[in-house]
Amino acid sequence: MARKVPSINTGAMADISFLLLTFFLLTSSITNEQGIPRLLPKPSTEQQKQEEDIRQRNIMTILVNRNNDVLVTAKGEQYVIEKKKIATELKDKAKEFLANPKNDPNLPEKFVKQIDNLGAYEVSRGVISLTNDNNTTFETYILVQNELQKAVNELRDEAALNYFGQKMDKLDPEEKKAIQEAIPINISEASSAN
Amino acid sequence: MARFRKEGKKEVPEINTGSMSDIIFMFLFFFMVITTMRESDSQVKFTPPKASEYQKLEKKSSVATIYMGEPKKQGIPAIDEVVSIQLNDKFARTRSEDMKVDIKGFIEEERAACAEKDKDPNAITYSLKIDSDVKMRYVNILKQELRQNNALKINYSTKKDKKEGK
Numbered sequence A: 001m002a003r004k005v006p007s008i009n010t011g012a013m014a015d016i017s018f019l020l021l022t023f024f025l026l027t028s029s030i031t032n033e034q035g036i037p038r039l040l041p042k043p044s045t046e047q048q049k050q051e052e053d054i055r056q057r058n059i060m061t062i063l064v065n066r067n068n069d070v071l072v073t074a075k076g077e078q079y080v081i082e083k084k085k086i087a088t089e090l091k092d093k094a095k096e097f098l099a100n101p102k103n104d105p106n107l108p109e110k111f112v113k114q115i116d117n118l119g120a121y122e123v124s125r126g127v128i129s130l131t132n133d134n135n136t137t138f139e140t141y142i143l144v145q146n147e148l149q150k151a152v153n154e155l156r157d158e159a160a161l162n163y164f165g166q167k168m169d170k171l172d173p174e175e176k177k178a179i180q181e182a183i184p185i186n187i188s189e190a191s192s193a194n
Numbered sequence B: 001m002a003r004f005r006k007e008g009k010k011e012v013p014e015i016n017t018g019s020m021s022d023i024i025f026m027f028l029f030f031f032m033v034i035t036t037m038r039e040s041d042s043q044v045k046f047t048p049p050k051a052s053e054y055q056k057l058e059k060k061s062s063v064a065t066i067y068m069g070e071p072k073k074q075g076i077p078a079i080d081e082v083v084s085i086q087l088n089d090k091f092a093r094t095r096s097e098d099m100k101v102d103i104k105g106f107i108e109e110e111r112a113a114c115a116e117k118d119k120d121p122n123a124i125t126y127s128l129k130i131d132s133d134v135k136m137r138y139v140n141i142l143k144q145e146l147r148q149n150n151a152l153k154i155n156y157s158t159k160k161d162k163k164e165g166k
Helices: A011-027 A045-053 A083-099 A138-164 A173-182 B002-010 B018-034 B096-116 B136-148
Strands: A028-030 A034-039 A059-064 A070-074 A077-081 A110-115 A119-124 A127-132 A187-189 B035-037 B063-069 B084-087 B125-130 B153-157
Touching: A011 B018, A034 A138, A034 B125, A059 A083, A059 A138, A070 A083, A077 A083, A083 A127, A083 A138, A110 A173, A119 A173, A127 A138, A138 A173, A138 B136, B018 B035, B063 B096, B063 B136, B084 B096, B096 B136, B125 B136
Parallel strands: A059 A127, A127 A187, B063 B125, B125 B153
Antiparallel strands: A028 B035, A034 B153, A059 A070, A070 A077, A110 A119, B063 B084
C-alpha cells in the first residue's frame, strides 16, 4: 500500500494573501487620469513674429473676462456670450469658423494639402486665440477649452463619416492620423489679456 | 467505548480552505492590474473641473503631476495665502524667483528620472491638477514657467461631466 502524503495546511496562505491584498488596496489608487491634452507654444520670439503675420480673417479671438463671460471676435464682428450660454453657443461659432463651409471671405482661408489616405484636402488656416483675464476662474477656462475641443471633435467625426463611413473612435490609427492632420487643433493659449 | 464512537461521528466535517487563497490571489492580481502606485498625496484641495471631451492619459509611466489649489493645512507656502503649487511631495516657494527655481528643478528632476529609464524626456506629459476655483493669473504663472523650461506637453486634469459624458 502506498504511503499517504500528509496534507499541507493551507489555511495560513489565505491570511498571507489577505495581507498582501490590503497592502495593495491601501497604497494604490484607481487612476482616473483623464483630461484635455494641450501643447504649449515653444519658448521663442519667432513664434510671436509668426503670430503677427496671421491675417485677420484667420483669427478667432476668444477673451474670457473676470465675470466669466466670453467675448468672441471673428468675421470682423464681436459677440458677447454670457457664462450660462457658453455650453450652448460657443461650439457652433467655433465650428463655423474652423469649417468655413460656404467659403465666406471673412472666415479663414484654406490651403490644399496632400494627406495619406485622404488625398488632397483643404485644410483651414484658422487659429483660435484664447486669452483670459487674471481673475477668470480655471473652471470657466476649462469649460471654454472643452467647447473648443468638442467643436474640433465634431468636425473630425463628420470628416471621418464622410471619408471612411465611421466615427473617429472606430477608425484605424492611420486613418485617425489622416483626419487629425486634416483638421488640426490650432488653439493658441496666450498668457493673459492684461 | 460506544459512547466515544458516537461523538466522533457528530463532529462537523472540516471545511476545505485551500481554494480560499486562490480566490484572494485572484482579487489581489485584479487590484494590482487596475491600479498604479500613488506617488504623492495631494496636500492641496483639488476638485477638477468638469469636461465632456476628455481623453485618457496614455503612458502613465511618463507623467509628472503638478497640483495647484488651496492648501489643506497651515504652514504650506501659498501665493497670496490662497494658492499652493505642489510638485510631487514638495511645495514651490512663493517668492517669484524662488518659485522659478523650484519649478525648473522639478522639471529637471523628472527629465533626469526619465532619461535613466531610457525614455525620451520630451515625451513627459505634465498633468496639471488644478482646482476649479483657482484664478487664471496663477495658472498663467505656471504655464509660463513650463513653457520657459520647454515642458510643452500638458494635460488639464478634468472629471467626467455626468450630464453629457460619453
